[in-house]
Amino acid sequence: DDPLVIAGRSFGSRLIMGTGGAPSLRVLSEALRASGTELTTVAMRRVDPNAEGSVWDVLRENAISPLPNTAGCFTAVDALRTARLGREALETDWVKLEVVADERTLLPDPVETLDAAERLVDDGFTVLAYTNDDPVLARRLEQVGCAAVMPLGAPIGSGMGIRNPHNIELIVEEARVPVILDAGIGTASDAALAMELGCDAVLLATAVTRAQDPVLMAHAMREAVTAGRRARLAGRIPVRRYAHASSPARES
Amino acid sequence: DDPLVIAGRSFGSRLIMGTGGAPSLRVLSEALRASGTELTTVAMRRVDPNAEGSVWDVLRENAISPLPNTAGCFTAVDALRTARLGREALETDWVKLEVVADERTLLPDPVETLDAAERLVDDGFTVLAYTNDDPVLARRLEQVGCAAVMPLGAPIGSGMGIRNPHNIELIVEEARVPVILDAGIGTASDAALAMELGCDAVLLATAVTRAQDPVLMAHAMREAVTAGRRARLAGRIPVRRYAHASSPARES
């Protein structure tokens, strides 16, 4: 299978995990392992990289690369400061940029996000930018140098799936950097659909960590992402209103 | 993983395949193998079980049980005759009952189907009945003794997916026999969704056999069915309009 390539780095898994919401570090560790992920976001504002018995140990044990994110930031300035903290602490210039507009919806702020992306790129970061599902903003983020664009399917934590598949398709059609569906995934079919629409990867957290059985759901998501990827590559049958009337070999 | 049990028989795979539409026997054989299926429908009206180089060889080679179907029948009488042919030829009393109303839509005829089901059960058959997505008819089919009910997601060959998930959920809620989503599946996420709605298995043919790459799509469907099953068992997060406003550990 073809690997996911972001900014020249290859990943065998197209499922990127988040770490929030897990009931315990032990469950998180098992779920991450079951998911097969090779890249996992960690919020720099919430985690002390030097703490013992921390999420860092979990990632180290499972040989998963941490992807520091700027969750909890509301302005470009704030995101820049947080990203630099992550770079120093984790010795990586990769960052998942996330600038949200308010605590209630956690929707990305398009203006601050674009501003932050531009500054982070200038500062040498490899920026994976969380964004709404606007094809125009996705294009702009790519133009300022983001290494990946990460449109939402629905608000973070909503589990609503992909509210506007048409927009995701428009983003995929144009993008020349990886498109990673981020936020809104609730269950396996949502993740499969993201890949069928042409996304290069899926990022999710609470759909796994807050499922009743996180480890089993992690397993399901791993398969769903692969299934959706393969279905995309396999070239699905067209949608039509009925069967071919003339099909002599029809049989279901 | 828990097996699928139909009429006392256990299956490790929850993906039932059909054989129609494949470009060649070789591709069919590879696709069936990739799908992991253990049970595959064959139309008795279209296939000579004694022919050499036939679909029967393909099933034998892959140790897949044939499930004779009555595709191409328009009346209960016709279906009964065809089912008996299958029983003699294949030495199985299992039958996938399919009585369609016309060539154009290939939609199941509810009256003839129910009539045929009753007669077939009386005649000692183990009947898996293809039906529309009406919860009341599904209940009736179970009441007359069908071993499984097989509601459609959409018309055969349409690739439209599951047009009315609510009806499938109603059928699943009540059924005490396996519910197998049959017809309409177009791509992997459709198959995953069927399982998430609580179906016990999925039956599909053209979504695989007429995909641009049937073998790759078979692989995708296999994973999608497993993913959907696991997601169902794992207990998905509820759908809500936004994130928990108060979530201190929020992180995507």
Add this chain to the structure above:
Amino acid sequence: DDPLVIAGRSFGSRLIMGTGGAPSLRVLSEALRASGTELTTVAMRRVDPNAEGSVWDVLRENAISPLPNTAGCFTAVDALRTARLGREALETDWVKLEVVADERTLLPDPVETLDAAERLVDDGFTVLAYTNDDPVLARRLEQVGCAAVMPLGAPIGSGMGIRNPHNIELIVEEARVPVILDAGIGTASDAALAMELGCDAVLLATAVTRAQDPVLMAHAMREAVTAGRRARLAGRIPVRRYAHASSPARES
């Protein structure tokens, strides 16, 4: 505007009302008047046509024809008895046939409905048959002589709208008797959509009678039905993915 013609009788209004669920006879009367309806169903099993201050007075005052229905019947035999009661009491051989399968879902029973329809037609009734959204059953009901078929949009009282527009379109394509969308309507856009799909009329009750302001909602439904009808006749623009790239006169 072209009238709705059922069994040779013409109606200026394409909105048929039900009477159940109204908070009071006074509100019902005002809502019926606001709806502009000329035909209104009344359950024969629940109403005494001789009672004073009854729904009958309301219809009489508003010059609305009563359409007796067989709500509350679970078998063909029951429906036949109830229909005859209505005929005697109201001196009309019109009947809205409704045979449901259970109290919980109130879904129509396809087998009993078809059986009852046949008997009622034989007995000289003009039968408007409530049915599920199965195109094959709709065709059968027409074949046994129903004057109109009345597919559901969704379960009675659910307010879910039209769950499977594709099926409604299939029914409309084939029908040579009026198709009346019955059950499931929740709000005005649902009623408009029914007409846009090609239905000849809409029947609804609780969407109006249980709205917070039944009279205002009746008004809305009246307009929605007309709007949907006109939009159907006006020939809507096709759905496309974007604007004409080359449109010189583009302007929104």
Add this chain to the structure above:
Amino acid sequence: DDPLVIAGRSFGSRLIMGTGGAPSLRVLSEALRASGTELTTVAMRRVDPNAEGSVWDVLRENAISPLPNTAGCFTAVDALRTARLGREALETDWVKLEVVADERTLLPDPVETLDAAERLVDDGFTVLAYTNDDPVLARRLEQVGCAAVMPLGAPIGSGMGIRNPHNIELIVEEARVPVILDAGIGTASDAALAMELGCDAVLLATAVTRAQDPVLMAHAMREAVTAGRRARLAGRIPVRRYAHASSPARES
């Protein structure tokens, strides 16, 4: 009925029309009259206000206020220039701001739009801003002083309806200026839905001007907007999975 109030000005009609795409001035005139609109957008870049036999005459004859728009602008600077032209020519400081990102999708450019909105407000304009369906951008546009926000339902001219009703609801929940659904409307039920979601008005053009019968469709849209508005105010029934099991007075 309560009027629509934008920037202190009242309108009896909640349907704002565009003028593009009409087959002739005569048809446009009839369609505008049938729509009942009191406010109609005209593209300043495409129309010469002094031309005879022009769209201006049509508006004058029908006593419709022109709302100059900046269609065809790709940058804030361009929009500003165009808006000023409109102000001089039409002696109105109202402007429908429209800055699109490209000719193919005609999607609004969020960054340029916000920039233009700010400048136009500073320059004394009353700005009605066309925007994507992002609740955060809508909030920003309100914050910089827009008199109305005009989220799209789908791309201009696509006729896809409202792709993401959830976003429109989020915008409506927060907005303290009128929300006008703009772009994407294909048929009457789309317009009704926009109003049911809580929009204060609907703007459309090609759904009417390019319908097979523009005048009839204009009529339909007029009713649909009123129907949707009334349905919103009437307080629709909740969506539930079945009827009340216990409802004694059930009747459809």
